[in-house]
Amino acid sequence: MKLLVDIGNSQIKVAETKNKNLLKIKSFPLEDMDKFHKYITKTYTNKDCTLFYSSVLGDKFNREFKKKLKGIFVKETEFKSTKSLMSVKNCYPQASKLGSDRWAQIVAAYRIFKKNIMIVSCGSAISIDYVTESGIHKGGLILSGAERYSNCFSDIHNLKNIKLNINENKNSNILRSNTLKQITTGYRVMISSSINEIYSNLCQNSKPKPKLLITGSYSKNISRDLKIKCLVEPYFVLKSLALIQDQK
Numbered sequence: 001m002k003l004l005v006d007i008g009n010s011q012i013k014v015a016e017t018k019n020k021n022l023l024k025i026k027s028f029p030l031e032d033m034d035k036f037h038k039y040i041t042k043t044y045t046n047k048d049c050t051l052f053y054s055s056v057l058g059d060k061f062n063r064e065f066k067k068k069l070k071g072i073f074v075k076e077t078e079f080k081s082t083k084s085l086m087s088v089k090n091c092y093p094q095a096s097k098l099g100s101d102r103w104a105q106i107v108a109a110y111r112i113f114k115k116n117i118m119i120v121s122c123g124s125a126i127s128i129d130y131v132t133e134s135g136i137h138k139g140g141l142i143l144s145g146a147e148r149y150s151n152c153f154s155d156i157h158n159l160k161n162i163k164l165n166i167n168e169n170k171n172s173n174i175l176r177s178n179t180l181k182q183i184t185t186g187y188r189v190m191i192s193s194s195i196n197e198i199y200s201n202l203c204q205n206s207k208p209k210p211k212l213l214i215t216g217s218y219s220k221n222i223s224r225d226l227k228i229k230c231l232v233e234p235y236f237v238l239k240s241l242a243l244i245q246d247q248k
Helices: 033-044 058-068 100-113 146-151 179-205 219-224 236-247
Strands: 002-007 011-018 021-029 050-055 075-078 117-122 125-131 137-144 211-215 231-233
Touching: 002 236, 011 033, 011 236, 021 033, 021 236, 050 058, 050 100, 050 236, 100 117, 100 125, 100 211, 100 236, 117 179, 117 219, 117 236, 125 179, 137 146, 137 179, 146 179, 179 219, 211 219, 211 236, 219 231
Parallel strands: 002 050, 050 075, 117 211, 211 231
Antiparallel strands: 002 011, 011 021, 117 125, 125 137
16 A cells, blocks of 8 residues: 655645555644544554655654654655656756655656646645746746735734635625735735736747646635636645656
8 A cells, every 4th residue: 555645834635546546635734743643543554555755844844754653654755856857857956955845746747748837836835836848847936825925914903813715705806895805805816916927928938838737725716816727636746746656
């Protein structure tokens, strides 16, 4: 049995994989490691299971993570960013500085689609990456995630407790009469406008036009605000790890 884990800044996502298909997908808040540990221990102890995971949280967390799971898996492998992999070239001068979750998605997107592709990953931060049909990663951008964006109002008295409702249905009226809705709509307009602008720029400089892939926890919500046809894959990091593990 093969187990995949995507450790992000706010969540741990886990899934079994069989023939590159994801099964039993679960998500746990990062602060609730005990619940995650209980689930793993109860479900996978003594099942000859391997673990393949990516983490954005650094060596200290990763050492504790491996320590907690010691003895459960027959093999544990951490996926890390490299200069090249599976015919894809990383644009970072120091490859390890690119988040392993982003690198997994870049590699998998190229291998799956073999087209110019813009990847928008919507989580604690919103990362944008572009890889060409020849497997060259051209770089990207990073925007604020919803929770971090709401924190920028923390020193404004009447707004310090504002929490964005990113799941709110899209409203045709862009101007709102409620402070929370104004901030939420403002954020969504800012993000969607940025994505539309970046995609438009890539279209002017790339032939053929890039495919647009939206991934991550907020991918469905963000995709509704776009003017561009896109593919939505909420668990694309896990799907990418499954593809890469299968090729190793």
